[in-house]
Amino acid sequence: MKRLLNKTWAKLTAFFLTIIFAAMTVLAGVGVGFLVNYNVFLDGGTYLREELYESQCSDAIYSAYYYLRDLMVNAGALADDTSGTDDSTTPDADTTPEELQQVTNDLPGAFASGFPREDTACHLAVANKDTGEITFENFELTDSDKPLYSAQETFSFTFADGHTEEFAIIADLLRADTTDNSFYLVSEWLLAHTGLTVFLAALFLLLTLFCFCFSMASAGHWAGHEGIHLTWLDKIPVDLWLLALVCAFFIGWDTLFYYTVETQVLFVSLMVPLILLFLCVFAAQCKAGTVLRCSLTARILRLLWRILRAVGRGLRRTAVALPLIWKTALVTAALFFLEMLLVLVGYGSVDGIFVAMKLVEFLAILYIALNLRILQKGGEKLAAGDLSQSIDTKPLIGDFKRYGQRMNDLRTGMERAVQEQTKAERMKTELITNVSHDIKTPLTSIVNYVDLLQKVDVQPETAREYIAVLDRQSRRLKKLTEDLVEASKASSGALPVELQPTDVAVLFDQIVGEYQERLADCHLTLVARPPEKPVSVRADGKLLSRVMDNLVSNICKYALEDTRVYVVASSDAETVTISFKNVSRAELNISPDELMERFVRGDASRHTEGSGLGLSIAGSLVRLMNGTFALSIDGDLFRADITLPRA
Numbered sequence: 258m259k260r261l262l263n264k265t266w267a268k269l270t271a272f273f274l275t276i277i278f279a280a281m282t283v284l285a286g287v288g289v290g291f292l293v294n295y296n297v298f299l300d301g302g303t304y305l306r307e308e309l310y311e312s313q314c315s316d317a318i319y320s321a322y323y324y325l326r327d328l329m330v331n332a333g334a335l336a337d338d339t340s341g342t343d344d345s346t347t348p349d350a351d352t353t354p355e356e357l358q359q360v361t362n363d364l365p366g367a368f369a370s371g372f373p374r375e376d377t378a379c380h381l382a383v384a385n386k387d388t389g390e391i392t393f394e395n396f397e398l399t400d401s402d403k404p405l406y407s408a409q410e411t412f413s414f415t416f417a418d419g420h421t422e423e424f425a426i427i428a429d430l431l432r433a434d435t436t437d438n439s440f441y442l443v444s445e446w447l448l449a450h451t452g453l454t455v456f457l458a459a460l461f462l463l464l465t466l467f468c469f470c471f472s473m474a475s476a477g478h479w480a481g482h483e484g485i486h487l488t489w490l491d492k493i494p495v496d497l498w499l500l501a502l503v504c505a506f507f508i509g510w511d512t513l514f515y516y517t518v519e520t521q522v523l524f525v526s527l528m529v530p531l532i533l534l535f536l537c538v539f540a541a542q543c544k545a546g547t548v549l550r551c552s553l554t555a556r557i558l559r560l561l562w563r564i565l566r567a568v569g570r571g572l573r574r575t576a577v578a579l580p581l582i583w584k585t586a587l588v589t590a591a592l593f594f595l596e597m598l599l600v601l602v603g604y605g606s607v608d609g610i611f612v613a614m615k616l617v618e619f620l621a622i623l624y625i626a627l628n629l630r631i632l633q634k635g636g637e638k639l640a641a642g643d644l645s646q647s648i649d650t651k652p653l654i655g656d657f658k659r660y661g662q663r664m665n666d667l668r669t670g671m672e673r674a675v676q677e678q679t680k681a682e683r684m685k686t687e688l689i690t691n692v693s694h695d696i697k698t699p700l701t702s703i704v705n706y707v708d709l710l711q712k713v714d715v716q717p718e719t720a721r722e723y724i725a726v727l728d729r730q731s732r733r734l735k736k737l738t739e740d741l742v743e744a745s746k747a748s749s750g751a752l753p754v755e756l757q758p759t760d761v762a763v764l765f766d767q768i769v770g771e772y773q774e775r776l777a778d779c780h781l782t783l784v785a786r787p788p789e790k791p792v793s794v795r796a797d798g799k800l801l802s803r804v805m806d807n808l809v810s811n812i813c814k815y816a817l818e819d820t821r822v823y824v825v826a827s828s829d830a831e832t833v834t835i836s837f838k839n840v841s842r843a844e845l846n847i848s849p850d851e852l853m854e855r856f857v858r859g860d861a862s863r864h865t866e867g868s869g870l871g872l873s874i875a876g877s878l879v880r881l882m883n884g885t886f887a888l889s890i891d892g893d894l895f896r897a898d899i900t901l902p903r904a
Contacts, residue, residue, distance in 0.1 A: 262475040271475065272537070275468040276529055282465050285458035288447055292454065295444075302448045306433075309441055310406035314428040317379035318410050321426050324371050325364075325383065325393065329414065334361050336417050368393040379428045380404070386411060386423035404429035472533070477541035490534075491541040494553040498535045505531065589622050628657040635664050644672040700738065704731045754800065754881050758793045758904035761826055761833055764801070768824055772809045780818040781839075788826045793904035794833045800878045804886075807871040808837050808897055815895070817842045828903070837897045845895065849888035872897075 292298060295305035329335050372381055372395035380402065383393035409427040416422070433441065447454055477485040509524045542548045549555050593615050635648035647668055650661040707728045765787040773783045812822055816839040823838040852872055872888070875897075879886040884901040 262478045264480065268472065268475045271468045271471040272530075272533065275465060275472055275533060278461050278465040278468060279529065282458065282461040285454060285461055288454045289458050291444070292447055292451055297448060297451060305444055305448065307406065309444065310430050310433070311408060313433075314379060314406055314408035314430050315410075317381060317428045317430075318408065318426045321368075321372060321381045321383070321395075321428075322410070322412055325368055325426075326414070328364055328367050328371075329361075332361055332364065334364070334416055336415050336419065365393050369395050371395070378432045379430055382427045382429075384425045384427065386425050392424065398429065402429075402431055404431055405433065406430040469533075472537055473540045476537045477544045485541065485545045487541060487545055487547070491538050491545075492547075492551065493538065494551055494556075495535075495539055495542060495548055496552045496554045498538060502528075502531060502535060586623060586626070589619050593619060628653050632657060632660055632664070635661065639664065639668060639671070644668055644675065700731065700735055703727070704735060707731055754797050756795045756797055756882060759796045759798060759801070761792050761794060761828075761835070762787050764835075765824070765826065767802075768805060772805075775809065776813065776822055779813045779816070781812070781816055782821045784821050784823045786823070786825045788828055788833070790828075792826075792828050792833055794901040795904045796882050796884070796901050800882060804875040804878050804899065807875045811871050812837065812839050815839075815841055815843065817893075831903060832900050833903055835899045835901075837899075839895055841893045841895050845890050845893060849890055852888055 295302070295308065297305060326335070368383070372379075380398055381393075381395045382391050384391045407427065407429045409425050411423055411425050413421055413423050477487065477491065479486045479488070505528065509528070539548070542551065596615065597612075631648060631653060638644075638646065647665045648661045650658050650665070653661050707724060710724045711728065765785050769783065769785050776783045816822060820840045823836070825836045825838070827834050827836070876886040879899055879901070882901060884899060887898045887900070889896045889898070
């Protein structure tokens with residue numbers, strides 16, 4: 258059975274068999290309902306036969322009535338009654354009473370000839386209601402004629418002379434006429450096969466349920482796919498299916514009552530497969546758990562929810578961004594009108610004194626809000642670092658004025674502290690510059706004389722070693738003084754900056770060309786991943802090269818040998834980020850903030866050469882280019898991110 262669930266031919270066979278067996282179940286069920294309705298299981302079909310006989314007698318009675326009326330109308334025997342007559346047979350106005358009498362006398366014979374015994378199964382007699390005298394009769398009954406069923410109806414006729422007579426038309430059914438009566442033939446067959454009809458109804462019902470259950474079980478299962486697989490048909494939202502079925506049902510509703518049987522059968526034949534297909538789709542989506550997620554209603558509700566959330570966020574942002582005075586005015590006005598409404602509902606009118614008091618309250622609240630707004634703007638300027646303007650305390654009153662004066666005192670103190678800090682930084686920069694310049698002159702002499710000594714054949718061997726040590730340390734000291742000067746200039750903003758559009762792809766080519774061999778000498782592999790799309794940044798080429806040189810130097814000093822160094826570029830709508838990532842040789846037991854400080858190195862033992870200024874200089878240079886420089890540590894993974902604005 259499990260294998261059949263995945264077979265397409267089995268699914269299609271079960272689908273069509275469900276429709277066929279359902280149709281057969283309906284037909285057999287109609288037959289059973291027919292038998293139950295006519296009490297066949299209680300009286301053996303007596304009631305059904307009586308109903309059929311009564312129907313045949315009624316048809317014969319009304320046929321005789323209309324035939325008789327037409328004869329009398331054509332004969333001019335009825336007063337002002339020409340319904341059912343042909344104009345060609347209507348008597349002329351010149352017809353004499355004698356002629357009418359003659360026609361009236363001929364009516365019994367005409368009636369008898371109109372309903373001969375060989376053409377009908379009914380004996381028809383028209384009797385006067387008052388006297389019981391038989392006036393018209395199609396034939397006379399004999400002793401051997403035993404009616405199966407008898408019925409009668411009473412009718413009134415108004416004659417030409419003005420008098421009215423009531424006649425009873427009696428029908429005696431002598432035999433059941435089955436020549437052209439399909440209803441009778443079907444009913445007779447059902448009477449003869451009641452047990453078979455019930456058995457077929459039960460059998461077809463069981464087969465329908467089996468095929469239907471198989472279709473539901475196989476929904477979503479397809480050969481070549483594990484678990485539940487939804488086809489394009491199964492992905493149609495369930496509520497869209499329901500909408501289509503409801504529309505189709507209402508469109509074809511009239512066919513069930515006002516159209517031919519063929520049209521009704523066609524409509525039902527179209528609706529049943531659609532309903533079954535909908536149930537299969539619904540079963541597949543239930544198994545996959547996508548009924549609610551994929552429904553059109555759920556999607557619309559989610560869209561509406563997102564719209565409402567967006568509107569709510571917009572209103573909230575508007576409320577936050579709205580100035581304090583406007584907020585206060587709106588809230589106070591809303592409360593004012595609410596109070597007015599309550600007063601109108603309670604008393605039916607609003608007193609002028611009440612309105613004046615509320616206006617005074619409104620103005621007082623607005624004035625207080627104005628004072629708060631002045632203090633709020635002053636606090637926002639202080640928080641943003643704007644110390645150029647003080648708070649105007651003239652419009653303020655009471656405690657608001659005192660708070661404004663204290664904020665002005667705070668601004669003055671902060672301004673004084675900033676000036677002193679700026680002065681100290683300037684003095685420190687000047688000190689470092691001057692000291693570095695004073696050191697550079699004798700240091701240059703030392704370096705030059707060491708170069709001269711290296712060119713002379715100095716004996717003994719230890720002297721040459723001493724000279725080599727002097728050369729190495731003097732150059733290190735020279736590099737330290739140069740870094741000090743550069744760090745001082747970078748932190749103080751004294752370096753000139755020329756920002757120009759720089760292609761990041763060209764920058765990556767420069768990185769690969771300049772630093773790949775250098776990194777290879779340190780047993781490191783460079784992996785460069787430039788941006789997929791062309792992108793440019795606003796930067797100073799010289800300063801950016803200095804930043805990357807410092808980063809590569811730092812990597813060469815501290816990266817683990819025989820590992821890869823990644824240089825990756827990423828971008829968004831406004832910025833471009835270039836990331837340097839490597840694995841550290843030693844344990845990184847220091848925070849990124851400490852690494853950004855001057856004279857701090859990642860190795861606690863300080864065995865490596867370096868001033869500890871490389872990362873600090875790189876950060877200062879990036880900030881001069883209006884960018885950001887960030888460090889991050891994840892275990893032994895060291896990462897440096899350079900973020901610059903797009904050109």
